[in-house]
Amino acid sequence: xxxxxxxxxxxxxxxxxxxxxxxxxxxxxxxxxxxxxxxxxxxxxxxxxxxxxxxxxxxxxxxxxxxxxxxxxxxxxxxxxxxxxxxxxxxxxxxxxxxxxxxxxxxxxxxxxxxxxxxxxxxxxxxxxxxxxxxxxxxxxxxxxxxxxxxxxxxxxxxxxxxxxxxxxxxxxxxxxxxxxxxxxxxxxx
Amino acid sequence: xxxxxxxxxxxxxxxxxxxxxxxxxxxxxxxxxxxxxxxxxxxxxxxxxxxxxxxxxxxxxxxxxxxxxxxxxxxxxxxxxxxxxxxxxxxxxxxxxxxxxxxxxxxxxxxxxxxxxxxxxxxxxxxxxxxxxxxxxxxxxxxxxxxxxxxxxxxxxxxxxxxxxxxxxxxxxxxxxxxxxxxxxxxxxx
Numbered sequence: 001x002x003x004x005x006x007x008x009x010x011x012x013x014x015x016x017x018x019x020x021x022x023x024x025x026x027x028x029x030x031x032x033x034x035x036x037x038x039x040x041x042x043x044x045x046x047x048x049x050x051x052x053x054x055x056x057x058x059x060x061x062x063x064x065x066x067x068x069x070x071x072x073x074x075x076x077x078x079x080x081x082x083x084x085x086x087x088x089x090x091x092x093x094x095x096x097x098x099x100x101x102x103x104x105x106x107x108x109x110x111x112x113x114x115x116x117x118x119x120x121x122x123x124x125x126x127x128x129x130x131x132x133x134x135x136x137x138x139x140x141x142x143x144x145x146x147x148x149x150x151x152x153x154x155x156x157x158x159x160x161x162x163x164x165x166x167x168x169x170x171x172x173x174x175x176x177x178x179x180x181x182x183x184x185x186x187x188x189x190x
Numbered sequence: 191x192x193x194x195x196x197x198x199x200x201x202x203x204x205x206x207x208x209x210x211x212x213x214x215x216x217x218x219x220x221x222x223x224x225x226x227x228x229x230x231x232x233x234x235x236x237x238x239x240x241x242x243x244x245x246x247x248x249x250x251x252x253x254x255x256x257x258x259x260x261x262x263x264x265x266x267x268x269x270x271x272x273x274x275x276x277x278x279x280x281x282x283x284x285x286x287x288x289x290x291x292x293x294x295x296x297x298x299x300x301x302x303x304x305x306x307x308x309x310x311x312x313x314x315x316x317x318x319x320x321x322x323x324x325x326x327x328x329x330x331x332x333x334x335x336x337x338x339x340x341x342x343x344x345x346x347x348x349x350x351x352x353x354x355x356x357x358x359x360x361x362x363x364x365x366x367x368x369x370x371x372x373x374x375x376x377x378x379x380x
Contacts, residue, residue, distance in 0.1 A: 002333060023277075023278070023300060023302075023303075024302075024303075028267065028270065028277070028300055028303060028378070029265050029266070029267045029302075029303040030255075030256055030259070030265060030266040030267075031265060031267070032256060032259045032260055032263075032264075032266065033193070033263075035256065036260070045194065054326045057250065058248070058249045059248045059249055059268075059272075062249065062253050062256075063252050063253065063255075063256035063266070064219055064227065064266075065253075066222060066252075066254055066256055066257055067254035067257070067260075069220070069222045069224055069225070069366050070257075073222075073223075074222075074255070075220060075221060075222060076220040076222065077219045077221070078218065078249075080218065080249075082249075087213075087218070091237075101221065109218075110213060110218055111220040112214075112219075113213075113214075113218060131199070144235075183375075184261075185355075
């Protein structure tokens with residue numbers, strides 16, 4: 001998606017060989033017309049899949065999922081990371097290891113919002129080692145719902161998570177896929 | 191806003207005299223057409239204010255702010271609650287006391303995304319004692335930007351935060367305002 005790769009080149013900041021900061025448009029400040037283009041692109045890819053629900057994770061998946069859901073005309077559910085006093089007691093859980101924070105944590109979704117009849121599209125901002133997406137898959141599986149696929153905005157392909165999940169049969173579509181970020185230069189697969 | 195008050199009556203859950211759970215459409219599952227109606231309502235209220243930025247706080251303000259920003263055609267910035275390794279070092283901070291969690295925490299916004307030239311509209315899901323909105327005002331003030339007002343989806347007016355902030359001159363507009371939630375019955379001011 002040229003609009004996105006141009007934006008990454010122009011406004012992304014590379015730190016070391018692994019970290020890509022996209023605070024300027026995706027993770028802290030939100031470029032809303034870009035999010036609309038992202039939503040339309042996901043719709044084009046998954047339009048024949050009869051999606052009934054979009055599942056994402058707090059925090060940085062939420063805006064992307066909400067804007068994207070407009071094109072599918074379905075509700076969004078976002079998995080909660082933080083313990084919340086107000087969250088229902090009956091939840092589906094996904095276990096996720098955060099390499100950045102070096103600790104295990106849980107994604108939780110109330111059982112009310114993920115019936116087995118749902119056809120679920122997972123949406124997230126980044127795919128690196130694949131832990132977050134895997135945790136969301138775990139939730140869909142526990143719910144007995146149908147997992148249609150996952151749409152991610154940026155895949156850091158060189159970190160291997162995407163291909164590991166594809167090998168397990170998950171249809172993952174990344175709008176921008178990064179082959180490497182060596183020495184401050186970013187190379188895209190697409 | 192009738193669509194919203196109807197939704198609160200039909201799908202909200204009252205716990206005790208203070209807690210209103212709107213997980214069904216606003217805080218866990220997102221009813222996207224409702225968010226669109228909310229965004230349009232905020233646009234109608236603040237349309238003559240030459241807004242250049244929408245400021246909200248993670249987590250539950252993000253979807254509302256992103257959808258609303260489409261009608262204003264401006265970027266969103268969301269204040270971060272969690273310590274993030276990737277957040278810029280130079281930030282504006284707001285100090286917020288959470289009555290639910292009984293602890294103090296900080297909202298942070300990178301200085302890059304809030305220039306003094308901005309005309310800022312704050313958007314949030316709930317207004318109760320007003321701590322979150324006050325913390326966001328603190329950030330706008332530190333940035334030297336112009337605070338145009340605040341749009342909140344649901345004000346729990348009986349908790350007093352809104353009127354305290356209005357007395358300080360803030361233009362707060364709530365789409366639904368709750369007078370009381372006694373004995374499981376919800377009474378609206380509007």
